[in-house]
Amino acid sequence: MIRIAIDAMGGDFGAEPIVTGVIDALKEYQFHAVLVGDSNVIKQYIPQNFSQNISFVEASEVISMADGATDALKRKDSTIFKAIELLKEKEVDAVVSAGHSGATMSLATLRVGRIKGVLRPAIATLMPTTQDGTTLVLDVGANVDCKAEHLFQFAVMGEAYAKEILNRNHPKVSLLSNGEEECKGNEVSKEAFLMLSKLNSFVGNAEGNQVFDGSVDVVVCDGFIGNILLKTSEGVADAIGKIIKKHVKKSPLAMAGSVLMKSVFKILKKQVSYDEYGGAPLLGVNGCVIISHGKSNAKAVKNAIFQAINFADSNINLAIQKRLAEFKENA
Amino acid sequence: MIRIAIDAMGGDFGAEPIVTGVIDALKEYQFHAVLVGDSNVIKQYIPQNFSQNISFVEASEVISMADGATDALKRKDSTIFKAIELLKEKEVDAVVSAGHSGATMSLATLRVGRIKGVLRPAIATLMPTTQDGTTLVLDVGANVDCKAEHLFQFAVMGEAYAKEILNRNHPKVSLLSNGEEECKGNEVSKEAFLMLSKLNSFVGNAEGNQVFDGSVDVVVCDGFIGNILLKTSEGVADAIGKIIKKHVKKSPLAMAGSVLMKSVFKILKKQVSYDEYGGAPLLGVNGCVIISHGKSNAKAVKNAIFQAINFADSNINLAIQKRLAEFKENA
Numbered sequence: 001m002i003r004i005a006i007d008a009m010g011g012d013f014g015a016e017p018i019v020t021g022v023i024d025a026l027k028e029y030q031f032h033a034v035l036v037g038d039s040n041v042i043k044q045y046i047p048q049n050f051s052q053n054i055s056f057v058e059a060s061e062v063i064s065m066a067d068g069a070t071d072a073l074k075r076k077d078s079t080i081f082k083a084i085e086l087l088k089e090k091e092v093d094a095v096v097s098a099g100h101s102g103a104t105m106s107l108a109t110l111r112v113g114r115i116k117g118v119l120r121p122a123i124a125t126l127m128p129t130t131q132d133g134t135t136l137v138l139d140v141g142a143n144v145d146c147k148a149e150h151l152f153q154f155a156v157m158g159e160a161y162a163k164e165i166l167n168r169n170h171p172k173v174s175l176l177s178n179g180e181e182e183c184k185g186n187e188v189s190k191e192a193f194l195m196l197s198k199l200n201s202f203v204g205n206a207e208g209n210q211v212f213d214g215s216v217d218v219v220v221c222d223g224f225i226g227n228i229l230l231k232t233s234e235g236v237a238d239a240i241g242k243i244i245k246k247h248v249k250k251s252p253l254a255m256a257g258s259v260l261m262k263s264v265f266k267i268l269k270k271q272v273s274y275d276e277y278g279g280a281p282l283l284g285v286n287g288c289v290i291i292s293h294g295k296s297n298a299k300a301v302k303n304a305i306f307q308a309i310n311f312a313d314s315n316i317n318l319a320i321q322k323r324l325a326e327f328k329e330n331a
Numbered sequence: 332m333i334r335i336a337i338d339a340m341g342g343d344f345g346a347e348p349i350v351t352g353v354i355d356a357l358k359e360y361q362f363h364a365v366l367v368g369d370s371n372v373i374k375q376y377i378p379q380n381f382s383q384n385i386s387f388v389e390a391s392e393v394i395s396m397a398d399g400a401t402d403a404l405k406r407k408d409s410t411i412f413k414a415i416e417l418l419k420e421k422e423v424d425a426v427v428s429a430g431h432s433g434a435t436m437s438l439a440t441l442r443v444g445r446i447k448g449v450l451r452p453a454i455a456t457l458m459p460t461t462q463d464g465t466t467l468v469l470d471v472g473a474n475v476d477c478k479a480e481h482l483f484q485f486a487v488m489g490e491a492y493a494k495e496i497l498n499r500n501h502p503k504v505s506l507l508s509n510g511e512e513e514c515k516g517n518e519v520s521k522e523a524f525l526m527l528s529k530l531n532s533f534v535g536n537a538e539g540n541q542v543f544d545g546s547v548d549v550v551v552c553d554g555f556i557g558n559i560l561l562k563t564s565e566g567v568a569d570a571i572g573k574i575i576k577k578h579v580k581k582s583p584l585a586m587a588g589s590v591l592m593k594s595v596f597k598i599l600k601k602q603v604s605y606d607e608y609g610g611a612p613l614l615g616v617n618g619c620v621i622i623s624h625g626k627s628n629a630k631a632v633k634n635a636i637f638q639a640i641n642f643a644d645s646n647i648n649l650a651i652q653k654r655l656a657e658f659k660e661n662a
Contacts, residue, residue, distance in 0.1 A: 261592060
């Protein structure tokens with residue numbers, strides 16, 4: 001049975017949504033949950049008579065958003081440190097954390113280690129498309145300054161994720177740029193373009209809008225740009241929602257219309273909400289680590305757990321290792 | 332009277348929307364329009380008896396989107412080459428072009444030249460905010476690889492535009508980054524952060540979403556990231572529109588609702604449409620050049636002309652020159 005360690009206290013809203021998400025997941029799928037944190041707090045949110053497949057690991061501290069990521073390396077009694085240790089000691093198959101993402105990443109990279117051949121792990125995230133599908137974007141925050149070689153490795157990891165986890169047999173891998181043409185790009189991306197051309201799955205440069213139109217499966221960029229892309233998308237969606245709300249309030253007619261359109265807005269909200277997509281897999285570490293949004297609700301946690309189960313159940317890390325070795329031999 | 336040269340043929344839809352936009356502008360404001368292109372074609376779109384304040388300069392070629400920007404430097408009978416020459420020779424005070432933006436930029440930079448002290452001109456664009464205002468983002472495409480010094484100069488130029496053209500006396504200038512904290516950023520942006528700290532108007536790093544929330548007036552980034560930000564925004568807005576439309580079609584109730592909400596969608600469309608904001612000023616060249624969207628309709632052209640009039644009527648270029656000299660002295 002797959003064993004998953006969950007940082008039960010690290011999210012912005014404390015233990016409740018996280019534990020509720022774990023219980024919901026346990027009701028739907030057989031796995032073993034190791035809840036890391038203060039078990040006295042955690043147990044409040046576990047229904048009575050519900051005890052199957054749950055165990056506890058005590059941890060007295062929570063790394064807060066205000067703490068530095070390097071700080072986390074020293075605080076050995078924190079929830080995230082203990083969860084990662086369980087993965088390191090192979091007492092669990094995966095970690096799900098809605099806590100400090102920088103700390104999770106640093107601890108995972110340094111304590112669990114990288115897959116052989118991987119220079120830098122990357123955080124990947126799924127973005128919704130108008131084709132009812134998703135696009136995998138990486139890196140979205142782990143690495144702010146990247147060399148072409150790093151972007152190439154992100155492409156290999158993204159390709160593996162698309163194949164092994166998203167079941168896309170022939171994924172289209174692209175490089176984020178300021179134009180589709182090969183001549184477009186900055187110094188690093190142009191060099192990366194040449195390296196990515198070695199991948200059969202590489203379809204060339206993608207522009208920002210292609211993240212959302214379903215034309216590609218994987219979009220590769222550095223973590224600085226990936227973060228800006230994520231925040232820009234959230235900002236636009238949020239702004240559109242606010243503008244609509246503001247003007248609906250001014251017109252009784254429009255207000256009636258918005259009531260009739262409620263079902264559509266609900267679908268839209270669902271489609272653009274990260275709850276549906278679980279968390280962001282940290283690719284390149286020698287294990288399975290899913291980083292959830294700090295504001296995760298129970299549904300987001302449940303979906304992150306299912307994502308962890310799929311990941312732990314797959315051969316993705318071996319696939320990444322083999323693929324990188326292949327290119328190294330041919331280099 | 333302010334004289335404006337307009338590339339009458341360079342847009343994606345030919346002369347019609349451009350000439351119509353010029354006529355609409357002339358009806359509202361006294362300026363002299365110099366229409367550059369094939370006057371036989373252009374004259375078709377000018378109403379009879381309407382001849383005040385229009386003159387023509389013949390040009391037989393149009394640079395197409397498929398042409399390289401450097402190509403444009405050699406084709407001396409193109410509409411954009413001739414329009415820029417008029418500016419160079421001070422026969423006009425400004426140029427408005429909906430043609431090849433790379434060609435416009437290269438020609439402006441090389442033929443008209445840069446403002447004293449400016450290392451690289453930048454393309455600036457106005458983005459709508461939820462506060463019914465706008466945020467100026469630069470660079471959005473002119474410079475893909477930037478040094479900290481370039482970003483600093485973009486900040487100085489953006490500050491000047493906000494003060495002189497947008498009439499914001501105390502503009503908030505920010506640096507696009509992957510987090511608000513000073514420690515966030517990539518190598519170049521961190522170095523730029525220190526340089527920008529010399530500006531009183533500098534309020535620190537801004538995240539992608541802050542472009543749309545009205546919290547800052549100016550957002551500085553390199554042209555690679557600026558282009559990705561623009562395309563991402565367009566992509567998200569487009570995706571949301573498509574998702575709504577798709578699901579409205581499936582439900583008669585929602586369809587009725589969307590009819591009642593029509594006025595709100597209209598306001599939204601207007602607010603996010605580039606027609607309203609005219610064009611993108613090219614900052615840093617020794618003159619006034621407004622780059623319009625290739626798909627500009629008459630309204631967009633009219634607004635770009637008004638933007639050119641405001642620009643030509645201001646002291647922005649002198650302000651930029653003085654400000655840069657000030658910092659050079661103190662360096």
